[in-house]
Amino acid sequence: MGLGEYPPEFNPRIHGPYHPGRYYGKADLPLGQVKLGEMGSWLSRRSYTPQSMVSCTMRAYWRWATKYMLSKRTSIAPLIQFAGTMGLAYYFLQYRTHTNHRHAKYH
Template sequence: MLSFFFAVSVVEKRLMDVKLGELGSWLGARDFTPNGIISAVRRGHDRYYNKYINVKKGGIGGVAMLIVGYVAISYLWEYDHIKHDRWRKYH
């Protein structure tokens, strides 16, 4: 059986497929306009939704990841307040 390997340009690769030396040219080829960022977020949301939420035999995994992500982000946002709250004396 013959297997053909086609060379894929750096622009068409996903982030996980990019080598460290190609990272600069890959980032330079990204679209950082507001419409480009919105479309990238939309593609990411669609990929997440189709992989974890929109399945025939779904579990709690996709929703649990959203909840854990929300808890982690809210903790990071409130960390400065929590850190200062530890040093207060309650008397």
């Protein structure tokens, strides 16, 4: 699967129109239903190649965008999520300077 191509599991006769936020591979147990003893086998069934990581990230982005950005009547939720993400990123980038201002007793 190269850039701009459909995934090999996609069949338009079965799946209908292509949706970039849907996984067309073989269905597996969701993480919430995996028992602790089956966690190793569940993790071994995952693909950890860079291409699969990028496709997983893009599917998550398209699911988010379909829900919040591409709806007919969008709300202020994506702006609040963006501002919260930027606030957290700024906090962690500036964490070293925040540690200098901790309250401590000097006696």
